[in-house]
Amino acid sequence: MSSSYSLYYWPTLPGRGEFVRLILEDVGAPYVDVARQPEGGVQAVLPFLQGRGPGHPAYAPPILRWDEHSLAQTPAICSYLAERHGLAPADPVARAQALQLMLTVMDVVNEAHDTHHPLGKNLYYEDQWEAAKENARNFVQDRLPKLMGYFERVIDRSGGPYLMGPEVTYPDLALFQLDAGLAYAFPRGYARATAATPKVRALAEQVAARPRIAAYLASPRRMAFNEDGIFRRYPELDPA
Amino acid sequence: MSSSYSLYYWPTLPGRGEFVRLILEDVGAPYVDVARQPEGGVQAVLPFLQGRGPGHPAYAPPILRWDEHSLAQTPAICSYLAERHGLAPADPVARAQALQLMLTVMDVVNEAHDTHHPLGKNLYYEDQWEAAKENARNFVQDRLPKLMGYFERVIDRSGGPYLMGPEVTYPDLALFQLDAGLAYAFPRGYARATAATPKVRALAEQVAARPRIAAYLASPRRMAFNEDGIFRRYPELDPA
Known part of the structure; x- marks a missing residue:
């Protein structure tokens, strides 16, 4: 049941790889973060993009390998791992609803990325910083309150404390990471947007307190956000 | 096995709803396109967005309902339907790889949308048409050749004629729709980008020739692309 996984992702930013790492850490699956090994680096990732790796060619990292398999696309990797290791519902409809939630988290991740690109x-x-200012203003003022309000409503409807009710599922880990990234990139705008979403903040805190996640967050394996990643702290994109 | 489905999507544009319709049509599942019924309209979609519909609240349409269930997010709906009705592999790893491919198609759909927004x-x-011109130039010149080249490589690697080999799966239907949308929105740029991807064009033609798809495309149920949708023909975004 527990193959050793190899994760291929850019070594200097948490990015989309972090959504995969959080699941691997939470379920205690053995894995190697290949590009972050001394002999790794960007060179370890490139062959997959150029179609020289095994399995379906990947368009972009993260890429997960195990046994003879290879898989790309963050929500596909996360749902696969979660279904295999007990972080997803067993019922097919609930499983699809977990994917729905994961995809909505990733939509916000993509919108957060597009603020600076x-x-x-x-x-x-x-x-493109001038266009970025306008995009970010729209994102922070208009989109963030709606999007975080949506997750608040989901938790409210499920009874909480998690998105799907009393049991944690993989979209909760993704929402934790989104929350952390938005708080890093838009400290002012995100504080305003989440003043009305206490259940989202409580969920993020509960995820952070899970024993294996807490140990991971305190370890050198957890990378800090930085301005090469998805969530970038550019003060001009987060006005008072 | 064949519940009657209800699809909720904006009634005046093909948009993301079309990816769901193509699967329902191809598998011959009975469905009602609720907002396109005489008594439907946008009014039929809104309650779901505002959290007053059943099931997990949806952030955006398309939304699929059947029995007591409700599901949103195009790739989640498509993978659920495909797995239920025989358009997805049975093996869990191959199933995740089909989702990988579907998500990559939808990434291109999102990028095509962002050219005009x-x-x-x-x-x-x-x-925002001035920023749109610059975004579209990047998309058509830089992104499209890379992205379509990726799908060409996938077909090549699988042995074709479909993305996953000899059997059609749901990402093939999505790639057909993407191909049609790009050819509509960027007739010049897309012709240039796909001069080097004959297998993608051949795949799209094979999907279009599937009996139920061919019947659907010839029916009034198939909506034309228009400038309210994802794929918009703005000549200024597709220079010679």
Whole structure:
């Protein structure tokens, strides 16, 4: 039941790889974070993108390998791991609803990324910061309150404390990471948006207190957010 | 095995609802396209968004209902339907790889949408067309060749003619719709980008020729692309 997993992700930012790491850590699955090993680095990731790795070619990291398998796309990796290791419901409909929630978390992650890259993922921030200011203003003022209000409503409807009720599922781990990232990138705007969503904050705190997650967060394996990642603290994108 | 499904989606554009319709049509599942019924309309969709519908609240349509269930998020709906009705592999790893492919198709759909809404999903196109021009230029020149080249490589690796080999799976239906949408929105840029991806075009043609899909495409149920949808033909975003 417990293969050893190999995770391939950019070594210098938490990014989308972190959503996979949180599941691996929470279920106690053995894994190697390949590009963060001394002999790893970006070189370890590139062959997969260029179609020279095994399995279905990946368009982008994170990529998970185990046995003879290879899998990409954060929600696909997370749902697969969660279903295999007990962090997803067994019922097919509830399983699809867990995926629905995971995908909605990742939609917010993508929108948060696009605040600093509104004109093109292939351009530098410095070449699009003016458009970024406008995108970020919309995101923080209009989108964040609606999106976090949605998760609050989901917790409310399920009875909580988690998105799907009394039991933790993998979208809760993703919502914890989203919450941490937004609080890092938009400390002012996010505090305003979440003043009305106490259940989201309580959920994030409960996830952080899970024993294996708490141990992980205190370990050197947990990377700090930085300005190469998805969640970037650019003060001009988070006005008072 | 065949419940009657109810699809809730904006009635005047194909949008993300179309990815769900293609699966329902291909498997021959009975369904009602609620907002397109005479008594439907946008009014039929709104209660779900406001958390007054049953099941997990949805953040956005499409929403699928059947029996006492409710499910949102295009890839979650599509993977659920495909797994239930024989358009997904049975093996858990292959099932996750099908989801990987579906998510990559939807990433391109999202990027195509963002070409005309680079500054904010809540703003009008007319208020962001200059940024849209720059986003679209990047998308057509840089992103499209890479993304379509990726799908070409996947078909090549699987042996084709479909993404996962000889058998059609639900990401093939989504790739067909993406191909149709890109050809509509960016007739010049997409022709350039796909000159090097004949297997993607052949796949789209094979999907279109499937008997139930062909009948659907010829029926009034198939909506034309238009400038309220994801794929919009704005000539200024598709220069020669």
